[in-house]
Amino acid sequence: MKQTFISIGNTLIPYLVAITASFLAAGLFIGMMGFDVLKAYETILLSSFRSPGAFAQTLVKFVPLLLQALAFTIPLAAGKFNIGGEGQLIVGAIGAAGVGIVFANLPIYLLLPLVIIAGVVFGALWAAFPAWLLYRFGINEILTTVLLNFVSFSLIDYIATEIWRDPAAGHPTTVPIGAGGELPLLMERTNLHAGFIIAVLIAVLVYIYTNHTSAGYELIATGANARASRAYGINVRSLFLLSLILGGGVAGLSGAIEVAGVHHRLIEGLQSNFLLLGLIIGLIAKGNHFGVPFVAFFIAVLEIGASSMQRTMSIPGEMVFIVEALILLFILLSDLVRKK
Amino acid sequence: MDQFDSFIGFARLILLALVPYVLASQGTMLSGRTGVFNVAQEGIMLLGASVGFLVALYTKSLLIGIVAAAVAGGIIGLALAYFSSTLKMDQFVIGLALFFIGLGASSLAFKLVVGVTLQLPRVPTLSNLRIPLLGDIPILGEILFNQNALVYFSVLISIALYYYLYQTSWGLELRAVGENPKSADSLGVNVVLMQYATTIIGSALIGVAGAYLPMVYTGVFTQGITQGRGWLAIALTFFGGWRPQLILLGAFFFAIVEVLSLRAQIVGSAIPYQFLRTLPYITTIFVMIYAFRWTRVPAFLGLNYDREKRSLS
Amino acid sequence: MTPSESTLLEMRGVRKTFGPVIALDNVTLNVKRGEIHGLLGGNGAGKTTLMNVLFGLYKADAGEIAVDGRVAQVRSPREAIGLGIGMVHQQFLQVNSFSAAENIVLGTPLRNRPTLDLTTPKQKIRALSEKFGLSLDPDATLESQPMGVRQRVEILKALYRDAKLLILDEPTTMLTPQQVDSLFNSLRAMVKSGLSVIFITHKLREVLTLCERITVLRNGKSVITLAREEATEDTFIKAMVGEEMNIGRSLLFAKSSYETEIAQVGSKELLKVDGLSVEAASQENQVISDWSFTLREGEILGVAGVAGNGQHELAESLMGIRPCKGKVVFDGAEMTTLVTRDLLARGIAYVPENRWDDGLLPKATVAQNLILGSHRRPPYSNGLMLNLGAILKRSQELIDEFKIKTESPQSLAANLSGGNVQRMMLARAFSQNPKLMIVHNPTQGLDIPSTEFVYNKLLERKRAGMGTLLISENLDELFLMCNRVAAIYRGRIVGVLERGQFDAYRVGRMMSGLE
Numbered sequence A: 001m002k003q004t005f006i007s008i009g010n011t012l013i014p015y016l017v018a019i020t021a022s023f024l025a026a027g028l029f030i031g032m033m034g035f036d037v038l039k040a041y042e043t044i045l046l047s048s049f050r051s052p053g054a055f056a057q058t059l060v061k062f063v064p065l066l067l068q069a070l071a072f073t074i075p076l077a078a079g080k081f082n083i084g085g086e087g088q089l090i091v092g093a094i095g096a097a098g099v100g101i102v103f104a105n106l107p108i109y110l111l112l113p114l115v116i117i118a119g120v121v122f123g124a125l126w127a128a129f130p131a132w133l134l135y136r137f138g139i140n141e142i143l144t145t146v147l148l149n150f151v152s153f154s155l156i157d158y159i160a161t162e163i164w165r166d167p168a169a170g171h172p173t174t175v176p177i178g179a180g181g182e183l184p185l186l187m188e189r190t191n192l193h194a195g196f197i198i199a200v201l202i203a204v205l206v207y208i209y210t211n212h213t214s215a216g217y218e219l220i221a222t223g224a225n226a227r228a229s230r231a232y233g234i235n236v237r238s239l240f241l242l243s244l245i246l247g248g249g250v251a252g253l254s255g256a257i258e259v260a261g262v263h264h265r266l267i268e269g270l271q272s273n274f275l276l277l278g279l280i281i282g283l284i285a286k287g288n289h290f291g292v293p294f295v296a297f298f299i300a301v302l303e304i305g306a307s308s309m310q311r312t313m314s315i316p317g318e319m320v321f322i323v324e325a326l327i328l329l330f331i332l333l334s335d336l337v338r339k340k
Numbered sequence B: 001m002d003q004f005d006s007f008i009g010f011a012r013l014i015l016l017a018l019v020p021y022v023l024a025s026q027g028t029m030l031s032g033r034t035g036v037f038n039v040a041q042e043g044i045m046l047l048g049a050s051v052g053f054l055v056a057l058y059t060k061s062l063l064i065g066i067v068a069a070a071v072a073g074g075i076i077g078l079a080l081a082y083f084s085s086t087l088k089m090d091q092f093v094i095g096l097a098l099f100f101i102g103l104g105a106s107s108l109a110f111k112l113v114v115g116v117t118l119q120l121p122r123v124p125t126l127s128n129l130r131i132p133l134l135g136d137i138p139i140l141g142e143i144l145f146n147q148n149a150l151v152y153f154s155v156l157i158s159i160a161l162y163y164y165l166y167q168t169s170w171g172l173e174l175r176a177v178g179e180n181p182k183s184a185d186s187l188g189v190n191v192v193l194m195q196y197a198t199t200i201i202g203s204a205l206i207g208v209a210g211a212y213l214p215m216v217y218t219g220v221f222t223q224g225i226t227q228g229r230g231w232l233a234i235a236l237t238f239f240g241g242w243r244p245q246l247i248l249l250g251a252f253f254f255a256i257v258e259v260l261s262l263r264a265q266i267v268g269s270a271i272p273y274q275f276l277r278t279l280p281y282i283t284t285i286f287v288m289i290y291a292f293r294w295t296r297v298p299a300f301l302g303l304n305y306d307r308e309k310r311s312l313s
Numbered sequence C: 001m002t003p004s005e006s007t008l009l010e011m012r013g014v015r016k017t018f019g020p021v022i023a024l025d026n027v028t029l030n031v032k033r034g035e036i037h038g039l040l041g042g043n044g045a046g047k048t049t050l051m052n053v054l055f056g057l058y059k060a061d062a063g064e065i066a067v068d069g070r071v072a073q074v075r076s077p078r079e080a081i082g083l084g085i086g087m088v089h090q091q092f093l094q095v096n097s098f099s100a101a102e103n104i105v106l107g108t109p110l111r112n113r114p115t116l117d118l119t120t121p122k123q124k125i126r127a128l129s130e131k132f133g134l135s136l137d138p139d140a141t142l143e144s145q146p147m148g149v150r151q152r153v154e155i156l157k158a159l160y161r162d163a164k165l166l167i168l169d170e171p172t173t174m175l176t177p178q179q180v181d182s183l184f185n186s187l188r189a190m191v192k193s194g195l196s197v198i199f200i201t202h203k204l205r206e207v208l209t210l211c212e213r214i215t216v217l218r219n220g221k222s223v224i225t226l227a228r229e230e231a232t233e234d235t236f237i238k239a240m241v242g243e244e245m246n247i248g249r250s251l252l253f254a255k256s257s258y259e260t261e262i263a264q265v266g267s268k269e270l271l272k273v274d275g276l277s278v279e280a281a282s283q284e285n286q287v288i289s290d291w292s293f294t295l296r297e298g299e300i301l302g303v304a305g306v307a308g309n310g311q312h313e314l315a316e317s318l319m320g321i322r323p324c325k326g327k328v329v330f331d332g333a334e335m336t337t338l339v340t341r342d343l344l345a346r347g348i349a350y351v352p353e354n355r356w357d358d359g360l361l362p363k364a365t366v367a368q369n370l371i372l373g374s375h376r377r378p379p380y381s382n383g384l385m386l387n388l389g390a391i392l393k394r395s396q397e398l399i400d401e402f403k404i405k406t407e408s409p410q411s412l413a414a415n416l417s418g419g420n421v422q423r424m425m426l427a428r429a430f431s432q433n434p435k436l437m438i439v440h441n442p443t444q445g446l447d448i449p450s451t452e453f454v455y456n457k458l459l460e461r462k463r464a465g466m467g468t469l470l471i472s473e474n475l476d477e478l479f480l481m482c483n484r485v486a487a488i489y490r491g492r493i494v495g496v497l498e499r500g501q502f503d504a505y506r507v508g509r510m511m512s513g514l515e
Helices: A002-032 A037-049 A052-077 A085-102 A108-137 A141-163 A195-212 A214-224 A226-231 A236-263 A274-284 A292-313 A318-339 B007-032 B041-059 B062-086 B091-114 B140-144 B149-167 B169-179 B181-186 B191-218 B229-239 B244-267 B273-277 B279-294 C047-054 C077-082 C100-105 C119-131 C147-160 C177-192 C204-210 C233-241 C255-263 C311-318 C340-345 C355-359 C366-370 C388-401 C418-431 C448-463 C475-481 C504-511
Strands: B128-130 B146-148 C007-018 C021-032 C036-040 C062-067 C070-072 C085-088 C165-169 C196-201 C213-218 C221-227 C269-278 C288-296 C300-304 C325-330 C348-351 C436-440 C467-472 C484-489 C492-498
Touching (some): A002 A037, A002 A318, A037 A052, A037 A292, A052 A085, A052 A195, A052 A236, A052 A274, A052 A292, A085 A108, A085 A141, A085 A236, A085 A274, A108 A141, A108 A236, A108 B279, A141 A236, A141 B229, A141 B273, A195 A214, A195 A292, A214 A226, A214 C366, A226 A236, A226 C355, A274 A292, A274 A318, A274 B091, B007 B041, B007 B062, B007 B140, B007 B146, B007 B149, B007 B191, B007 B229, B007 B244, B041 B062, B041 B091, B041 B191, B041 B229, B062 B091, B062 B191, B140 B146, B149 B169, B149 B191, B169 B181, B169 C100, B191 B229, B229 B279, B244 B273, B244 B279, C007 C047, C021 C036, C021 C213, C036 C177, C036 C204, C047 C085, C047 C165, C077 C085, C085 C147, C100 C147, C119 C147, C177 C204, C177 C504, C196 C204, C204 C233, C213 C233, C233 C448, C255 C448, C255 C475, C269 C311, C288 C311, C300 C475, C311 C436, C311 C467, C340 C348, C348 C418, C366 C388, C366 C418, C388 C418, C418 C448, C448 C467, C448 C475, C467 C475, C475 C504, C484 C504, C492 C504
Parallel strands (some): C036 C196, C036 C213, C085 C165, C165 C196, C300 C467, C300 C484, C348 C436, C436 C467
Antiparallel strands (some): B128 B146, C007 C021, C007 C062, C062 C070, C269 C288, C484 C492
16 A cells, blocks of 8 residues: 555656646746746636636547547557547548538437547548558558648548538538537536547546556557567557557547537637647656546646636747646656666 | 749749758758657747748848757757757657647747737748859759759758768768767767767758748748648658758659649649648658668667667677 | 786776666776786676776776776777777677778778778778788678678777777677687787787686686676686686585586486477478578478477577577478477467467567566566466456566566566576566477576576476477587587578587588588
């Protein structure tokens, strides 16, 4: 018991130090620019907890961040870097919106599952291409997944301006999906939707898969040393393929949830900067699937704080993004200190 | 658009589009040749674009802007060198972190300096520099010797890098560091110094590649102005086999695809412009199928050399 | 000459630690001008660490180095080279894609730096190589060269820099007995021309043949320095292994008492290989062409050869890692088409040669490493879910039995030292209790007591009627443990010798393709 307590402490201390150091650095900069530092801190950290609505908003933000992080960390367990979560999200959203629009009249018990499944399948297919290139030709997945993000930007632009365009909207946007494709709300008078439950469920399943099953062990062994894993009977190439497709499916799910839970339509730019935040979350959590949801929640709090700060204090939200990147940098540095 | 239709205009555009690819890719190659694999290009280019633009805007000098972009890139390079060469941290993860910081800082700096305006501030674009005599050669003179200074610079730096790496004993030592740093170290070559120098200079080149975009293409800075050119530069580095001369050649291919895609978008065609816009990314992916087969990467690329580490022996 | 004038190098009170590990403790070494000085000790005794300190690769925590009577600071290889020290590392430090000449001149102050004109350096290289019998082609790219030539390049690197003290770290491991003789002749020629040589080895026989004086290291301490004539073989053995081992009952040192037991073999065929062939995957390694052999129950079959002649391919094709042609029958069933996972399940275990690349999961825990390959079978798993409690319990048992030095089963495997990685791989293989074990250089990096432990384990398996395929570059090991030894050269079996016919020079000829 005591042992566990110490080991949790040992894990948390570097995080607290990293967060403090990043905030100090950002505070110094904010102060130099002539803003009120303490008020900025307060806004960043506490905005999420000021009202039930703000808290619900945080949880809504938490959903795509968590899923994008998982889309990155599942392949990461096998040593593969999926930097294509953005494209997989967009294509997943396209699939979900397409089903939601085409079958708009289906009842909720049919349409909603179809919308969600379409998102997963489309996201997985978008990841399957780089995964196949890796499997078949041994092409590094990092560049192919990144480049496909740029392709997806064009794709969503085409769909939202040419195929299912909503003529009333100024921004490239499609017509809404059928009402049966919308995720139900969990709390009245907030926009917290049932996608939150799906995301948490996925996180739990991923944790069990990677940490408690033989199949998940193979994933981790492959990530630790693919060549040795192969020498001991693990089919590493198939695992690369599988892990990237799973990651793509989870990213596609995040796209479907954005469509079904938040926008109820396809909007260009709905991917926000979820990919980058997902990468930061996954790296801060060091790929540990127990830690990912907690880090994702923390980053969601910061992001809600960032928009509030930009609104009320006119400090650009990028400030918080840099804080998040600095936290990552300090976490990486703390590993070094511990090794010494 | 006669720029596109006349042969001369078309060829000139290709040379124009060559520059960011060449500079960013040679910068990647240079540090890679000492084993430091830089993946922060996209962030460095964005920072270079933002800083270069803002400095040029306020000093009214594009040259100072370019120098500032190089310095900004160099600072990221210094950080990358410190984290990888001195602290031996995972180069890829550090590169990603620096990519995030460059991305955030580029947009933050712009918003803090310029603020939110409807009318985006502009800088004049880089003017052409006609080379005396050579510029008077018919057709060729117009294509090759009446370009902006960075076009000449990117070709000259490629030639210089080729000469340095393959024809001098300094280059021999530099390449040895990326192939087997322990061997180089055991023969008295200063591995750490080499890695710092190449990473800083390489990142400075990448910064200039970023500054080129607002200073030559658009005259304004917009978020995400690089449109993935940093990532494409990495692909080009592999395509060029980590050799300066082949990178220059390969850059022509990237530039031609970009110009063709632009031309088709402007002139109009049966294919929706959205799909034409994806041409550079799609072709790059297919190019990689070919490039990864024959490319010989520096043997120590992406790995950190630690003199006292025992487990590798 | 007074004693101090005859001394070229003195190291006094050298101490070096890696984290909690004390690698060197108050070590003293004294090398005279014009002598071949043997540095003898088991693996992990600290020989290489000491020489890396001398060469400026490691920074000592304490101690003093004096060259030519003057105390010197050696903070980097550059400074060591400046003092006239040259070192040939066990794993060659070469740029594979460079030519021999480029490798040799690298880092030297060339007169014509901006043009990379190597005409003059090449003349010097040719002169040196003729003088000391180290023939090579200066323009050949190293990756295409055999190990013997690459070793000459390493020696020439030092000679080219006018070294007066040459350190050779285990230089004979990759050579045939004939090549060893030729190396020894070159070294004797160098000493005659005034150089001093430090010769690092764990093979007593070699130092007794070659060296004038011998320093023995054990557990990071210098035990004794003696002239060859001053002492018997036994004195050196005792100095190497210390008191913890009973030499009289040791397999390694009292072989004859185990002879009958080792010579015994069962009658039933366990493994039958017929026409095994492997296509070339890369040009570096030789393919395997048409190998046929059998291995009986309780037999230890040895494979002898210079590294890179097909050993790795043999192991990998038998383990199903590498595609191959031919027929393999194991325990009465054909298994040519089976994949690695099925082979492991049928009772074949593997200890790969390249422990860092093929054996270790550095980013996983020691426990996760130990279950690799058995991770779908009881007691570690019910096929679907892992049994974390059973994994920890069994791992701790293996850590204790095989004396793997680690804080806990949950520690990161990247922190294991080379010898402990080897113990971990052996623990993994032995714990599967396999009917057939394929082991490739199983005792590399192990100290003498651990080597003894492994040999005893192999003997235990033999008693239980299980088979072992022992692939090794160490002829002493093969001759000690095997019932038969197959000598290979360029992917072919040149011949098979029975126990009793074992003869190092004969096998050496076969390994070089001369027979």
